[in-house]
Amino acid sequence: MLSAEKKKELESMALKLRYDLLEMIGIGTAGHLGGSSSLAETLAVLYFHQMHFGAALLKDPDRDRLVLSKGHAALIQYAALCEAGCFPREELKRVKTLDGLLQGHPDLSIPGIEAVTGSLGQGLSISLGMALALRLDKSPARVYTVMGDGEQSEGQIWEAAMAAANFKVDNLTAFLDWNKVQATGPTQDVFNIPNLAEKWAGFGWHVLMADGHNIEAIIEGIEKAAAVKGKPAVILLDTIKGKYFSFAEGNAAYHNGILTEEVYAQALNDLDAVKAWIR
Numbered sequence: 001m002l003s004a005e006k007k008k009e010l011e012s013m014a015l016k017l018r019y020d021l022l023e024m025i026g027i028g029t030a031g032h033l034g035g036s037s038s039l040a041e042t043l044a045v046l047y048f049h050q051m052h053f054g055a056a057l058l059k060d061p062d063r064d065r066l067v068l069s070k071g072h073a074a075l076i077q078y079a080a081l082c083e084a085g086c087f088p089r090e091e092l093k094r095v096k097t098l099d100g101l102l103q104g105h106p107d108l109s110i111p112g113i114e115a116v117t118g119s120l121g122q123g124l125s126i127s128l129g130m131a132l133a134l135r136l137d138k139s140p141a142r143v144y145t146v147m148g149d150g151e152q153s154e155g156q157i158w159e160a161a162m163a164a165a166n167f168k169v170d171n172l173t174a175f176l177d178w179n180k181v182q183a184t185g186p187t188q189d190v191f192n193i194p195n196l197a198e199k200w201a202g203f204g205w206h207v208l209m210a211d212g213h214n215i216e217a218i219i220e221g222i223e224k225a226a227a228v229k230g231k232p233a234v235i236l237l238d239t240i241k242g243k244y245f246s247f248a249e250g251n252a253a254y255h256n257g258i259l260t261e262e263v264y265a266q267a268l269n270d271l272d273a274v275k276a277w278i279r
């Protein structure tokens with residue numbers, strides 16, 4: 001069981017990631033606040049609890065891999081990599097500038113990034129290739145992939161899903177950040193994909209559900225997924241787009257919206273309120 005201390009540590013890390021996210025987005029420029037903040041707890045758990053990962057392990061062949069298939073949420077991954085010491089903090093200030101290390105989507109030049117993503121639908125195929133190669137190498141490493149619910153309309157995902165089941169890949173865990181809103185509105189209005197859980201099960205995957213903002217539930221899901229043998233597992237994360245930002249929760253306008261000075265101040269207030277609650 002997770003100790004109360006560790007739980008608090010991971011909740012605090014998720015909050016730190018959201019502060020970093022806000023710092024990177026800044027005032028007056030566009031940034032993917034919504035789909036990044038829905039992932040804060042999951043990335044905190046993966047990078048700071050679950051994965052065999054660390055700044056000193058980036059070349060370890062047995063490191064666990066995380067592929068952010070919904071690459072537009074890169075800023076929250078950059079926050080985690082920065083907190084893990086993969087690159088200096090100053091890089092957060094230079095994000096999305098031409099001479100900065102951190103670009104708008106994940107790139108292999110960034111320490112800790114395992115795959116170039118951003119064109120939706122490709123991360124699961126890349127992860128499957130990694131998982132098969134690790135299995136050939138008899139590595140204990142696992143591959144984690146994070147997809148979006150809007151992203152589920154990409155056909156390539158379902159090719160990879162069939163292939164992973166066919167090859168009985170069980171060192172791969174996929175997450176579906178089921179925040180129910182995509183770029184331009186509610187996912188069910190933009191491109192409805194009903195019965196997601198049944199679809200994944202039909203494609204031969206073990207399907208799990210977890211509250212994606214609950215540290216213990218995420219860990220339980222990951223542990224259950226790792227225990228499944230002979231087939232891949234997917235965890236449907238019940239999340240809220242823009243979680244903890246009062247103006248952004250469930251609001252497609254902050255998928256990649258600009259933060260005005262006033263909204264930025266509100267965002268800081270919202271996070272300060274969470275800080276008080278974690279203590």
Ligand SMILES: Cc1ncc(C[n+]2csc(CCOP(=O)(O)OP(=O)(O)O)c2C)c(N)n1
Pocket residue numbers: 034035036038070072073118119120121147148149150151152177179181182183187241
């Ligand atoms: C192949 C492709 N088509 C379109 C886009 C533009 N795009 C970027 S984010 C996005 C919406 C993704 O929605 P979802 O997967 O639900 O992400 P989240 O809401 O979790 O951020 C779209 C359509 C893209 N990046 N790649």
